[in-house]
Amino acid sequence: MMSSRLAALCLLLLHTGARGFGVLPGKSLNHLDITKQAILNATVQTCRALAQAEGTNFNFPAQPFIAEAVAAACSAPQSSKTFRRAIVFIQLRNIRVDIRFALNSSFHFDDEMFVQGRRIITEGMIAVKASNKLEKYEAARQKLGEILHPLQDFYSHSNWVELGNTLPNSNLIRADTSIGHIAAESRATCRNCDGDDCRNNILEDIISGSILTSGYFDIKPIFSTKPKGKCSHGGIVDRTSRIEPKGGINKDSFSSSHGHFHTQAANMAIAATSQLLEDIRGAAGNRPFLEMVGISKGSSKALCFVIDTTKSMSDDIKAVKSVTSTIIDNDVGTENEPSVYILVPVNDPGFGPLIRTADSTLFKDIINSLTATGGGDDEEFSLSGLQLAVTSAPFNSEIFLFTDAPAKDKELKNTVIALIERTQTVVNFMITDSTVTNRNDNLQQSRRLTASDAELYRDVARASGGQAVEVTKAELPVATEIIKQSATSSLVTILQTFRNPGKADNFIFIVDESVKSLIVYITGNSVTFTLISPSGVSQQSTDSAGSLISASQSVGNLKTLQLQKQVGQWEIRMVSTDSYTLKVIGQSPIDFLFDFVESSEGPFGGFDTLDTRPRAGLNGSLLVSLTGSESATVTEVALVQSSGSEEIKGELVPQGSGNFLAQVNRIPSGEFVVRVKGRISRSSTVFQRQSPTNFRASNLTITADSDSNIILVPGTLFSVSFSVMSGGTDGNLTIRATNNRDFDSTFPTSLFVESGNSTNGTVTLSAPLNIPSGTDVILTIEAEAPGSADMNYIVLCFTVVNTVIHPTRVSADQSEGQLH
Numbered sequence: 001m002m003s004s005r006l007a008a009l010c011l012l013l014l015h016t017g018a019r020g021f022g023v024l025p026g027k028s029l030n031h032l033d034i035t036k037q038a039i040l041n042a043t044v045q046t047c048r049a050l051a052q053a054e055g056t057n058f059n060f061p062a063q064p065f066i067a068e069a070v071a072a073a074c075s076a077p078q079s080s081k082t083f084r085r086a087i088v089f090i091q092l093r094n095i096r097v098d099i100r101f102a103l104n105s106s107f108h109f110d111d112e113m114f115v116q117g118r119r120i121i122t123e124g125m126i127a128v129k130a131s132n133k134l135e136k137y138e139a140a141r142q143k144l145g146e147i148l149h150p151l152q153d154f155y156s157h158s159n160w161v162e163l164g165n166t167l168p169n170s171n172l173i174r175a176d177t178s179i180g181h182i183a184a185e186s187r188a189t190c191r192n193c194d195g196d197d198c199r200n201n202i203l204e205d206i207i208s209g210s211i212l213t214s215g216y217f218d219i220k221p222i223f224s225t226k227p228k229g230k231c232s233h234g235g236i237v238d239r240t241s242r243i244e245p246k247g248g249i250n251k252d253s254f255s256s257s258h259g260h261f262h263t264q265a266a267n268m269a270i271a272a273t274s275q276l277l278e279d280i281r282g283a284a285g286n287r288p289f290l291e292m293v294g295i296s297k298g299s300s301k302a303l304c305f306v307i308d309t310t311k312s313m314s315d316d317i318k319a320v321k322s323v324t325s326t327i328i329d330n331d332v333g334t335e336n337e338p339s340v341y342i343l344v345p346v347n348d349p350g351f352g353p354l355i356r357t358a359d360s361t362l363f364k365d366i367i368n369s370l371t372a373t374g375g376g377d378d379e380e381f382s383l384s385g386l387q388l389a390v391t392s393a394p395f396n397s398e399i400f401l402f403t404d405a406p407a408k409d410k411e412l413k414n415t416v417i418a419l420i421e422r423t424q425t426v427v428n429f430m431i432t433d434s435t436v437t438n439r440n441d442n443l444q445q446s447r448r449l450t451a452s453d454a455e456l457y458r459d460v461a462r463a464s465g466g467q468a469v470e471v472t473k474a475e476l477p478v479a480t481e482i483i484k485q486s487a488t489s490s491l492v493t494i495l496q497t498f499r500n501p502g503k504a505d506n507f508i509f510i511v512d513e514s515v516k517s518l519i520v521y522i523t524g525n526s527v528t529f530t531l532i533s534p535s536g537v538s539q540q541s542t543d544s545a546g547s548l549i550s551a552s553q554s555v556g557n558l559k560t561l562q563l564q565k566q567v568g569q570w571e572i573r574m575v576s577t578d579s580y581t582l583k584v585i586g587q588s589p590i591d592f593l594f595d596f597v598e599s600s601e602g603p604f605g606g607f608d609t610l611d612t613r614p615r616a617g618l619n620g621s622l623l624v625s626l627t628g629s630e631s632a633t634v635t636e637v638a639l640v641q642s643s644g645s646e647e648i649k650g651e652l653v654p655q656g657s658g659n660f661l662a663q664v665n666r667i668p669s670g671e672f673v674v675r676v677k678g679r680i681s682r683s684s685t686v687f688q689r690q691s692p693t694n695f696r697a698s699n700l701t702i703t704a705d706s707d708s709n710i711i712l713v714p715g716t717l718f719s720v721s722f723s724v725m726s727g728g729t730d731g732n733l734t735i736r737a738t739n740n741r742d743f744d745s746t747f748p749t750s751l752f753v754e755s756g757n758s759t760n761g762t763v764t765l766s767a768p769l770n771i772p773s774g775t776d777v778i779l780t781i782e783a784e785a786p787g788s789a790d791m792n793y794i795v796l797c798f799t800v801v802n803t804v805i806h807p808t809r810v811s812a813d814q815s816e817g818q819l820h
Helices: 004-014 031-054 067-073 077-100 114-133 137-157 204-208 259-284 286-292 311-331 360-368 382-392 410-423 451-464 481-486
Strands: 302-308 340-347 355-357 398-403 426-432 434-437 444-447 468-471 491-499 505-511 516-524 528-532 538-540 549-555 558-563 568-575 580-587 591-599 607-609 620-627 632-641 647-649 651-656 659-664 672-680 686-690 700-704 717-726 731-739 744-746 750-753 758-766 776-784 791-800
Touching (some): 031 067, 031 077, 031 286, 077 607, 077 620, 114 137, 114 259, 114 286, 137 259, 137 286, 259 286, 302 311, 340 360, 340 382, 355 360, 382 398, 382 451, 410 731, 410 791, 426 481, 451 468, 481 558, 505 580, 568 580, 620 632, 632 651, 632 659, 632 686, 700 776, 717 731, 717 750, 750 758, 758 776
Parallel strands (some): 302 340, 426 468
Antiparallel strands (some): 340 355, 434 444, 505 568, 516 580, 591 620, 632 672, 651 659, 700 717, 731 750, 776 791
């Protein structure tokens, strides 16, 4: 039974009004709307409970709730972007079910699959709770989105609403209770509809006996599995609805067979989703629940270090200790306080362990305890440490890697870049020279990275939109100022570009009224520039007395400029024959989120997020969401060549709630960034934002088996089937599979593929018996074309959960006949 508090909450939610169950926007409420509304409701209730527990006031945001207003009511306006991203991520995982599991009745409660549908929900809840317990919030969101879909479909696809129920079926989220009185397979449940009128097609004895049933669904014109006398789902796609009894009972939209019950079903689905979220909150606690939905007490940013701790790094470690103390001392208790602190030490002969904590005092103590010892050779496992950090840090984090040595694990470069693309992580390398002792004559000598070793770090930094800062150890304390600047909340990227090899070029960027604290970063040697303001005033890099630059600093290959704010279009003219990077950032609440998506070829349409690189040279789509403003709108989305001037602009299709589908006629073949322009209501200026991450397309297509089982059981072999198709030439593809837990795995190291055809492979993993439940496993499968001419990947996330025992008692479900 529900608690009285939860029952009251459900009654409240049932009367808030709702609009469907499709996967695309429309007049009816859909899965996107239902999920968002329930998350907003649950977040408001959580923040209210937290305020009461802490003895502070809570002001309800105006209805209808929106993400920015809810974040502000939770005293976390700086979390509006991460809150919006969490909602969108859960929504997209929800609608993915209709795309990847369209014909799996258990995921939709079709075909009277009540026991199987509940099993998906309850086992998924175990995984969500285990993930939250270990603070693996990304994995929790992924599973949460998947299980919300069948939960919501229950109210549209079954006859729960037609039976006169006014509250959700709380037993759907409990594995040890009765779902209800389920119709036996032999029992008729429906009659023919009266033409298009299906209002009375469920048999009277089913209604009077409170017998649960749901519609059967099949897209095959013949050989239907619908038993005699059973209800159909209904609709054009469902071929069973043409077999007696004809018609259907779904309430997916107002135009559905039982569309007259759509509002009740949609409101019930919102209440049921809120009920499940309440259960998750009860297990996690208020603060962890808010972290799961993207709301943090501080800045929602991580302070993340990967540090080479070998003997030559004592000066670097001293600088890290200093900057960490400054950030913690200045920012704790403010909106700039990092939400989590992460450290990955790198030393011979390995790396790790990863340390992740929200306790600033503990993190400071850990950093202060670091010492520089060991180091048996010139190279270190820098990329292995970075891989561990990227897979553990929150989405859109910024990582600082300190080293004076080349990477021993250069083969991980593509893997790390793949993870950077998927997580949109910014990586900054703080590279110093070092003094080493020659073993032959015991003399000390200065050592710098070779050109190729340094270029590897620069490549990874450029791919992420970060900097490769190259300084002496004496200069490092000054260079760490970049870390303090990155710790500020609400940072946005206005322009990010590079030229390799270097050349003279002009760059335009737009500053809007909401931006403050403008900073320009330039890395490179022998770079000069001319800066031109919106008013036409110019200042050259050699002019220290100009009016446009309020402060500047040069250290090593990094130049930092603080600009006087002027609203409008700026220009910076760069001159250098050496490679360089240029980045313009500022503070603003207005930013954007995006995912590459592809249209579904399934029976329900819609779009699915890509877990891989998009196809080069073909059309493509992005789902773009604005954050931080109720009145801002997108006017342009463009894919901009990273090292050139080509721009491919998309056609915008509004999706509602600040979301836009941008459709481009061609994905660039080379590296590119995503740029968004828009306007704020009642503002005369355009705003410009850009993704820091550089993306790549591919002529290889890689997919993984969309098995519903994304749970690993310790001690049990787990297999992932994948397929690779080439749009290029025939040849042997190099296959690599890595995981962030270093679990034992097997996979083919090479696969032959013909152009236009596909080839298949399997990765097998095994999680050790002592792995804690809730551990996330990030599997990256890469396929590389001959000669390294092309590469694509797929990144998959799994959760380790101890063995789940299914209930087998027939009495638990009070079925008239055998369990389905």
